[in-house]
Amino acid sequence: MADVRVHAAVEEGALSVDxxxxxxxxxxxxxxxxFVGRVRNLNDGRAVTAVSYDVxxxxxxxxxxxxxxxxxxxxxxxxxxxxxxxxxxxxxxEASVVVAVSSGHREAAFAALRYLVEEMKKxxxxxxxxxxxxxxxxxxxxHTLVADA
Amino acid sequence: MRDLDVRLFGALxxxxxxxxxxxxxxxxxxxxxxxxxxxxxLAGDDARALLAASAFATDERVLDxxxxxxxxxxxxxxxxxCGG
Numbered sequence: 001m002a003d004v005r006v007h008a009a010v011e012e013g014a015l016s017v018d019x020x021x022x023x024x025x026x027x028x029x030x031x032x033x034x035f036v037g038r039v040r041n042l043n044d045g046r047a048v049t050a051v052s053y054d055v056x057x058x059x060x061x062x063x064x065x066x067x068x069x070x071x072x073x074x075x076x077x078x079x080x081x082x083x084x085x086x087x088x089x090x091x092x093x094e095a096s097v098v099v100a101v102s103s104g105h106r107e108a109a110f111a112a113l114r115y116l117v118e119e120m121k122k123x124x125x126x127x128x129x130x131x132x133x134x135x136x137x138x139x140x141x142x143h144t145l146v147a148d149a
Numbered sequence: 150m151r152d153l154d155v156r157l158f159g160a161l162x163x164x165x166x167x168x169x170x171x172x173x174x175x176x177x178x179x180x181x182x183x184x185x186x187x188x189x190x191l192a193g194d195d196a197r198a199l200l201a202a203s204a205f206a207t208d209e210r211v212l213d214x215x216x217x218x219x220x221x222x223x224x225x226x227x228x229x230x231c232g233g
Contacts, residue, residue: 037233053232054159056225058208060232085232097233117233125206125225126232127159139160142231145204147213 005072007082008064010057015095020082024102028078031109032102035117041092043140047133053096055087056125067119071101074115075108083116085126151176154223155187161203161228164196174218180205181214187226203228 007023017034024032039051064083072079082100090096099116103109121143128140153172157165172186183205188197204227205212207219211227218224 054162055232056156056158056206056227059206059210059225059227062209121231121233124230124232125158125227126230127228128231129159139228140231142229144202144229145206145211145227147204147216148210 003065003069005078005080006065006068007084008061008068009084010055010060010087011084012086012088015084015086015098017095017098017100020084020098020100023082024080024100026078026080026102028104029080029102030104031106032100033106033109033113034098034100035113036095037097037117039090039092039094039096043130046130048092048130049133050089050091050131051096052089052129052131052137053085053087054127054129055085057087059125060085063123063125064120067116067123070119071112071115075112076103079103079108079112081112081116083120085120085124089131150174152222153183153218155183155205156223156225158225159228159230160199161191161196161226164191164193164199166190169223178218179214180212180216180218183218183224184214199228200226 068081080102085097101109101112131137156169206225
């Protein structure tokens with residue numbers, strides 16, 4: 001049965017911060033923190049025009065759910081968490097990922113949000129192909145996945 | 150023996166003739182043996198180096214090289230990740 005405290009997904013369309021903050025809200029929650037990752041126009045000195053995101057959608061959503069469960073176990077099982085990643089080609093400035101957390105107080109919201117963002121970088125099955133002004137493109141290096149326990 | 154589909158992701162995609170390759174493997178094969186069989190199908194040293202740094206997964210979880218191949222029709226080959 002789905003955990004209503006957690007929303008984890010991969011989407012093709014534009015991401016919504018409003019939807020994230022609507023999910024990450026509760027009468028007893030005095031804090032909500034949100035992270036938005038966007039496509040940057042420069043990487044390693046090369047002018048970037050767009051990034052194509054390849055994603056394993058089923059495994060990505062499961063990984064997000066596992067990470068959120070870890071955050072709830074560590075910072076409080078009343079947390080609400082939102083993790084959504086884009087799939088497809090994004091122009092400079094478009095949001096590639098939105099992560100949000102709400103909690104009773106700001107310490108837990110900040111800490112859990114930071115944890116989810118850092119774990120996402122290491123564990124989510126997502127790959128970036130940058131497209132450059134000169135017409136070239138390149139897949140970016142990353143973190144080798146470790147087997148699940 | 151059985152057929153096993155392997156989906157290629159990220160930087161591995163351009164190295165295969167198709168996004169999904171079908172391998173013929175023994176029933177009691179390990180994940181490491183699937184890796185070796187896939188290496189035979191990829192062209193070039195760059196592809197094999199990338200495969201060496203890649204993980205294999207079902208839709209449920211990332212697998213260890215030493216474990217037996219689960220009872221699945223399809224695996225995914227996942228190069229190093231860089232989300233966000």
